[in-house]
Amino acid sequence: MCKIGLIVNPVAGLGGRVGLKGTDGREVVEKARKLGAKSEVPARTVRAIWKLEHLRDQCVVLTYPKTMGEQEVAECGFRVSLVGHLAGKESTAGDTKAAAKEMLKRGVNILVFSGGDGTARDIYESVGTEIVVVGIPAGVKMHSGVFASTPEKAGELAARYLEGKERGVVEAEVMDIDEDAFREGEVQARLYGYLTVPLDRQLVQGKKVATPPSEHAAQQAIAAYVVDVMESGVLYLVGPGTTTRAIMKELGVPYTLLGVDAVRDGKLVGKDLAERDLLKLLGSGPAKLVVSPIGGQGHIFGRGNQQLSPKVIRRVGRENIIVVATQGKLSSLHGKPLLVDTGDGALDQALSGYIRVMTGYREEVIHRVEC
Amino acid sequence: MGDGKIRNFHQARWEEPIIYELSHPGERGILVPQAEAEVKSAAGNVLETIPAAMRRSKPPNLPEMAQERVLQHYLRLSQETLGRDLNVDVGQGTCTMKYNPAVNERFVTSTKIADLHPLQDESTVQGVLEIVYRLDLFMRELSGLDRFSFQPGGGSHAIYTMASMVQAYFELRGEANKRDEIITTLFSHPSDAAAPRVKGYKAIILYPDRNGFPDVEALKAAVSDRTAALFITNPEDTGIFNPRIKAFTDIVHGVGGLCCYDQANANGILGITRAKEQGFDMTFFNLHKTFASPHGSGGPASGALGVTEELSKFLPVPLVGYDDRSSRYYLDYDVPHTIGKIKDFYGVIPAIVRAYAWIRSLGPEGLREVARVAVLNNNYLFRNALKIRGLSAPFAEGKHRLEQVRYSWERLTQDTGVSTTDVQRRIADFGTHYWLCHEPWVVPEPFTLEPTESYSKEELDEYIAALKQISSEAYESPDIVKRAPHNSTIGKMEDHSYFEAPEKWALTWRGYHKKYKGYFEPR
Structure with a gap:
């Protein structure tokens, strides 16, 4: 008997229809309801679960009570097992996190959730990359790479994985933005982590997903190349991401997946550094900066690596920026440029133009950068 | 339509x-x-x-x-096969699966050719040496360059040979250590980046500009005193001809680099434009593509490699020469800075004989006609294909293509969930096939068609009708396409995840040993 975990965030998406830019926090939920917002989450969740119908006799769905999954599962006629209780009257982020933890403990084969970037973040905080997850798109913000393009496709993807038709998995970015800033009209995305999702060959819109082995091999090739050309006595600031992680692994030093680390002469000299630490470490010696595009839009600065501030970038200098990305990742931009958005217009202008991107061992691409 | x-x-x-x-x-x-x-x-x-x-x-x-x-x-x-001579084989874009006249097989299977031994004394193989020598003269006319070698055993081998000559050129000038970069474009054949890397070069790849053309500004950003050479295809694999090609070669020459042309597939430009006028120092033609010798699993390959007078001193040996005084053809080993031998003997003779016969049968006007008809056929196919629902041709939209087009089913996939690999399997049910494209897929859900000069309007219409039918099926009953093929000797494999786990497969027993001892287990 296979175990499907289901977590529904019943308030996801409420803000969007009434012009609020997200639904994080109780006040926003209430405001949305006052404005007449009705949740579309139950219907979207049911649309996804119907795609698993043929597995009904072989599966049990582990979920939380009422609107957090129980009612949707009941509607589809699956066997249900409740694994916890809501802490209060209304479901909260805390319930999502507790439910995800419980499902990890009970060893679900796959965790399906319904929500947006905020929900993805809560789940990431509880399960990391330890179990395979699929997101049913139901939120206002969906910048993370964990969502299928439609609820039906989320259900199909979960089914393919459970049936063994799709065994490959990839790490997909969990992105979210600062909602307070977003409501003020400012977009500041952050990379919060990675969730493990089934490799989606058919269902992701308009892009060819590189296979895990080829993507992994490409990252290793890039790492070997970067390490080969590292100069002695030079400080290397290594930004966040899975491609840059490969470099730290190649060096055999500890790393922060989501932060900026520093190495010199093959040794770690600083981990998860903030802007102030970076400036201090930079001093006046020679330095280079290694970054990778984050978040699917092609940003090399300004998304997921804000600690690499205009000051830090100016101190390092454009000529000392090393951009790394697999060709699979670059090709998913479909000819669009790499982007910079440091918050410093003059610096963004200076960074624009053409830049070399290391894409393999002794292989580089000349790519446009725009702001 | x-x-x-x-x-x-x-x-x-x-x-x-x-x-x-x-x-x-x-x-x-x-x-x-x-x-x-x-x-x-x-x-x-x-x-x-x-x-x-x-x-x-x-x-x-x-x-x-x-x-x-x-x-x-x-x-x-x-x-249970679907060979070139059996189907409307316009689906092998970039590879020019044209008709290979059957009469040419009479020549290469005749005892005059088949019974020759490559180590025979020159005096006993004058006839075949004459064919090689004359083909060299034809190739000079077609390219505007000055001397050809037929040693490379295929296109990638020819690129490798060009990279070897680039290296020899800079070694002689004392610049080999500094010049360690070659430049290519994303839509050139991948071997243009790969083969020079085997010689130790770093490959710098230019992405296309906003309009889908090779990006001249990117080239300006790429060149430096480290540039050894440009290795490009033109027209590119998308079928787009680079209208600024002379600017490209001028920029590379401006920093002291050499320009190497990949004309493996010259089908759209035979007799129309030449390597010399585009500013190239070296080029090669694939006799087995453009010059009507069968290839792929169908026959041996041959890359005819040509250079300018200045670079001829680096060519591999032996070349074939002609001595006026004795009226004899001979194997010429007197090449002062030769890169040496890159293959046994002096070329793949069956491919050379077929190419020679094909050129002789067509003459200069006939060759130009080949290019014209190939381009006409392609643009007929192109205009009609674009009318099919869900199909598009990204990059340089609205422009003509030369001999081939890289198409996209992106819209079809978004609308119906039917992907290009589904269509690829389904088209086998219509007695034909198509190829997708090289990795990575910059064009989403890609496939590449190249009709060549060989096919008639009726045959192209049949191919278009098959594509149109599959598009309709995708919109109306997508399962027909997703579960295809139905009428073929092959079937759909539901679980292909094993193929993406390299530790779980090997193609041959020898490959298994090589792979496991070298990669997954210590030697």
């Missing part, structure tokens, strides 16, 4: 076992009669003349079968 009719096709499916499974102990073909006593005594014990270490101790492990069953076996297998 054309009024092509779809064929009611069904391929033979024999479920034929492998030949060893058909073997029965004691079953046999004809017995070779024993030699007469006189012959035996004259020959003596022949086995004794073979060194003991070379003699088999056991008979070879061959299947035991009657002659007729062997014939049946291979005939059945042949019916």
Whole structure:
């Protein structure tokens, strides 16, 4: 008997229809309801679960009570097992996190959730990359790479994985933005982590997903190349991401997946550094900066690596920026440029133009950068 | 749109076992009669003349079968293929699967060619040397360059040879250590980046500009005193001809680099534009693509590599020369800075003979006609294909293409969930096929068609009708396409995840050992 975990965030998406830019926090939920917002989450969740119908006799769905999954599962006629209780009257982020933890403990084969970037973040905080997850798109913000393009496709993807038709998995970015800033009209995305999702060959819109082995091999090739050309006595600031992680692994030093680390002469000299630490470490010696595009839009600065501030970038200098990305990742931009958005217009202008991107061992691409 | 009719096709499916499974102990073909006593005594014990270490101790492990069953076996297998001469083979874009005139096989299978030995004395192979020499002269006319070698055994080998000559050129100038970069474009053939890397070069790849053309500004950003050479295809794999090609070669020459042209597929430009006028120092043609010699699994390859006078001193040896005084053709090893030998002997003779015969049969106007018809056919196919729902041709939209087009089913996939690999399987049900594209897929859900000059309007209409039918199926009953093929000798494999786990597969026993001992397990 296979175990499907289901977590529904019943308030996801409420803000969007009434012009609020997200639904994080109780006040926003209430405001949305006052404005007449009705949740579309139950219907979207049911649309996804119907795609698993043929597995009904072989599966049990582990979920939380009422609107957090129980009612949707009941509607589809699956066997249900409740694994916890809501802490209060209304479901909260805390319930999502507790439910995800419980499902990890009970060893679900796959965790399906319904929500947006905020929900993805809560789940990431509880399960990391330890179990395979699929997101049913139901939120206002969906910048993370964990969502299928439609609820039906989320259900199909979960089914393919459970049936063994799709065994490959990839790490997909969990992105979210600062909602307070977003409501003020400012977009500041952050990379919060990675969730493990089934490799989606058919269902992701308009892009060819590189296979895990080829993507992994490409990252290793890039790492070997970067390490080969590292100069002695030079400080290397290594930004966040899975491609840059490969470099730290190649060096055999500890790393922060989501932060900026520093190495010199093959040794770690600083981990998860903030802007102030970076400036201090930079001093006046020679330095280079290694970054990778984050978040699917092609940003090399300004998304997921804000600690690499205009000051830090100016101190390092454009000529000392090393951009790394697999060709699979670059090709998913479909000819669009790499982007910079440091918050410093003059610096963004200076960074624009053409830049070399290391894409393999002794292989580089000349790519446009725009702001 | 054309009024092509779809064929009611069904391929033979024999479920034929492998030949060893058909073997029965004691079953046999004809017995070779024993030699007469006189012959035996004259020959003596022949086995004794073979060194003991070379003699088999056991008979070879061959299947035991009657002659007729062997014939049946291979005939059945042949019916399960979809060869170039059997289908409307316009789906192998970039590869020019044109018609290879059958009469040329008469030449290469005649005893005059087939019985030659590559180590025969020059004086006994004057005829074939003359063909090589004359083909060199033809190639000079077609390219505007000054000397050709036929040693490379294919396109990638020719690129490798060009990279070797680039290296020899800079070694002679004392710049080899500094110049360690070659530049290519994303839509050039991937071997243009790959083969020079085998020689130790770093490959710098230019992405296309906003309009889908090779990006001249990116080239300006790429060149430096580290640039050794440009290695590009033109037209690119998208079928787009680079209108600023002379600016490209001028920029590279401006920093002291060399310009190497990949004309493996020259089908759209034969007699129209040449390497010399585009500013190239070297080029190569694939005789097995452009010059009507069968290729792929169908026959041996040959890359005809040409250079300017200045670079001819680096060519591989031997070249074929002609001595006026003795009226003799000869193998010329007197090449002062030769990169040496890159392959045994002096070329793939069957491919050379076919190319020579093809050029002779067409003449200069005929070759130009080949290019014109190939481009016309392609643009007929292109305009009609664009009318099919869900199909597009990204990059340089609205512009003509030369001999091929890289299409996209992106819209179809978004609308219906049917992907290009689904269509690829389904089109087998119409008795044909198509190829997708090289990795990575910059064009989403890609496929690449190249009709060449060989196909008639009716055949192109048939191909278009098949694509149109599949598009309709995708919108109306997508499962037909997703579960295809239905009428082919092959079937859909539901679980292909094993192929993406390299530790779980190997193509051959030898490959298994090589791979596992080298990669997954320590040697």
